[in-house]
Amino acid sequence: MTESPLDLSRRGSRLFGGGGQGQARGAALSTASTIVVLAVLAALFLLAPGSAAVRHTFFSPPDMWHALIGDPAKGYYSVGAAIWLNIRMFLAAEAIIVVLALLLAVIRQSTGPVLLPLRVVALGYVDVFRGVPTILVVYAVGFGLPALNLTVVSTQDPAVYGVLGLVLSYSAYVCEVFRAGINSVPLAQVSAARSLGLTQPQAMRYVILPQAVRTVIPPLLNDFISLQKDTALVSVLGAIEANRAAEIYSSTVFTYSSFVVAALLFLILTIPLARFTDHLIARDRRRRLAGATI
Amino acid sequence: MTKSFGDHEVLRGIDLVVAPSEVICLIGASGSGKSTLLRCVNLLEPVTSGSVWLGGQEITAPAIDPDLVRRHIGIVFQSYNLFPHMTVLKNITLGPVKALRVPHAQAEGDALALLARFGLADRAGDYPDRLSGGQQQRVAMIRALAMSPRLMLLDEVTSALDPELVAEVLDVIRELAQAGMTMLIATHEMTFARDVASRVAFLADGEIVEEAPPSELFENPRDERTRRFLRRITDAGRL
Numbered sequence: 005m006t007e008s009p010l011d012l013s014r015r016g017s018r019l020f021g022g023g024g025q026g027q028a029r030g031a032a033l034s035t036a037s038t039i040v041v042l043a044v045l046a047a048l049f050l051l052a053p054g055s056a057a058v059r060h061t062f063f064s065p066p067d068m069w070h071a072l073i074g075d076p077a078k079g080y081y082s083v084g085a086a087i088w089l090n091i092r093m094f095l096a097a098e099a100i101i102v103v104l105a106l107l108l109a110v111i112r113q114s115t116g117p118v119l120l121p122l123r124v125v126a127l128g129y130v131d132v133f134r135g136v137p138t139i140l141v142v143y144a145v146g147f148g149l150p151a152l153n154l155t156v157v158s159t160q161d162p163a164v165y166g167v168l169g170l171v172l173s174y175s176a177y178v179c180e181v182f183r184a185g186i187n188s189v190p191l192a193q194v195s196a197a198r199s200l201g202l203t204q205p206q207a208m209r210y211v212i213l214p215q216a217v218r219t220v221i222p223p224l225l226n227d228f229i230s231l232q233k234d235t236a237l238v239s240v241l242g243a244i245e246a247n248r249a250a251e252i253y254s255s256t257v258f259t260y261s262s263f264v265v266a267a268l269l270f271l272i273l274t275i276p277l278a279r280f281t282d283h284l285i286a287r288d289r290r291r292r293l294a295g296a297t298i
Numbered sequence: 299m300t301k302s303f304g305d306h307e308v309l310r311g312i313d314l315v316v317a318p319s320e321v322i323c324l325i326g327a328s329g330s331g332k333s334t335l336l337r338c339v340n341l342l343e344p345v346t347s348g349s350v351w352l353g354g355q356e357i358t359a360p361a362i363d364p365d366l367v368r369r370h371i372g373i374v375f376q377s378y379n380l381f382p383h384m385t386v387l388k389n390i391t392l393g394p395v396k397a398l399r400v401p402h403a404q405a406e407g408d409a410l411a412l413l414a415r416f417g418l419a420d421r422a423g424d425y426p427d428r429l430s431g432g433q434q435q436r437v438a439m440i441r442a443l444a445m446s447p448r449l450m451l452l453d454e455v456t457s458a459l460d461p462e463l464v465a466e467v468l469d470v471i472r473e474l475a476q477a478g479m480t481m482l483i484a485t486h487e488m489t490f491a492r493d494v495a496s497r498v499a500f501l502a503d504g505e506i507v508e509e510a511p512p513s514e515l516f517e518n519p520r521d522e523r524t525r526r527f528l529r530r531i532t533d534a535g536r537l
Contacts, residue, residue, distance in 0.1 A: 192375065192377060192379045193379060193381065195337075195342055195375070195379065196375065196379035196380075196381070197381075197392075198342065198365075198368060199340055199342060199368055199371075199372075199373045199442075200368070200369075200392065200393030200396075200397055200441070200442075200445060201365050201366070201368045201369035201393060201397035201398070201445065202365070202392070202393065202396055202397050203365050203397075206396050206397070210392060210396060211381055211392075214383045215381075215382065215383050218383065
């Protein structure tokens with residue numbers, strides 16, 4: 005076995021674990037340890053004094069099934085159908101957040117004296133909505149706007165207010181993520197762009213932002229996983245989303261199994277996005293290691 | 299012209315005239331102000347006092363839009379500074395298309411012609427990280443040339459390159475000099491400066507200490523500081 009000492013990609017991969025000989029033995033070991041850990045946890049759960057009661061109230065298969073498909077005649081909604089509202093709220097919020105946050109980030113990074121008032125507004129916006137708990141923002145929007153008794157503004161569906169609340173809160177976070185990305189682009193890139201006669205906005209648009217956005221995609225997706233879950237907060241406004249449907253089932257039938265169904269449905273949504281994020285991070289690291297060999 | 303960063307006076311009074319088609323090499327130790335001088339000429343750095351003129355127009359005048367001026371002045375940096383998220387072709391056409399509003403097809407045609415002229419036709423579709431340092435620097439030269447500048451500023455363009463890659467970049471500069479391009483070149487390549495420059499200016503402590511045709515400056519330096527600098531270079535085997 006010969007290995008060039010300059011082969012950084014292989015050294016890199018070994019440095020961070022994985023690869024090389026002993027891979028089969030490693031796989032066997034990790035499988036065994038996983039089985040042992042799971043067995044111990046299962047035993048603890050099954051042997052606990054209240055195990056039977058917990059299994060009955062949280063993991064009752066008939067209740068879980070009924071909560072999933074719902075039965076309007078008996079007064080409860082389908083959790084499976086209600087998660088569709090979460091998905092729609094998530095997709096709508098996400099699209100608006102990306103645009104709004106990018107705009108906020110560009111304003112906060114601007115330097116022109118004319119834009120100072122906008123910068124102050126953006127700073128205040130980020131400070132307020134990053135600092136106030138998301139659920140309070142949702143409350144404020146969901147109960148405040150209808151109370152104003154305005155046309156259109158005060159007559160929307162609770163889900164619309166929910167999305168608005170999530171947008172306000174999350175765009176403040178995501179703005180800071182974008183700003184970190186913008187700051188990570190070397191100043192030399194700005195010099196190069198401006199030296200070609202590009203204006204400041206053109207340099208931002210064609211040179212800085214494309215590189216900044218690429219850098220922040222993993223942390224961005226991380227925030228979106230969080231956003232997917234937080235659509236459940238809209239239940240406080242009475243929108244029949246998954247968490248609310250589970251709550252209704254729970255108070256009708258006196259079981260918590262419906263919440264487990266909602267939890268499982270949220271996992272089905274968030275885990276693929278989490279794995280996709282991992283995949284992007286790994287690809288980025290491979291690229292950087294490959295770049296180091298040149 | 300002078301330039302200060304806070305209390306630190308980097309350029310203490312530069313008086314330099316470059317005639318059309320002239321190639322001026324700026325030599326001097328690191329920190330002598332060569333890079334700052336170049337960045338002031340294309341207004342990447344605002345000058346502290348004095349003025350810069352390009353073809354009879356004062357470009358440091360407050361009414362002048364720096365973005366318009368920079369279209370006529372190409373600069374190439376030590377660290378290439380290509381845009382890593384764009385192909386070689388996009389790197390070259392960005393300026394003409396966005397700043398000069400050249401139609402897309404025409405800009406690409408011009409870019410491909412320049413790439414062919416400098417032996418890089420087959421790299422048009424590659425991303426910069428696939429290229430060697432020498433190739434990247436040649437692309438950076440082409441990117442600046444694609445704007446049809448009236449003046450080219452080269453800021454130690456070979457300093458970051460492996461020795462065996464220096465020649466290909468110097469060849470490009472030589473070809474431009476022969477084609478009559480006006481150039482202001484900050485360099486550590488003394489042999490090259492002697493070979494290609496119409497005049498050589500030696501900078502020290504933010505001033506042009508001595509300025510003369512290369513034969514004169516390298517053979518009979520008049521100032522003591524120039525002599526000392528050239529002696530150090532000679533001792534290092536670089537001249």
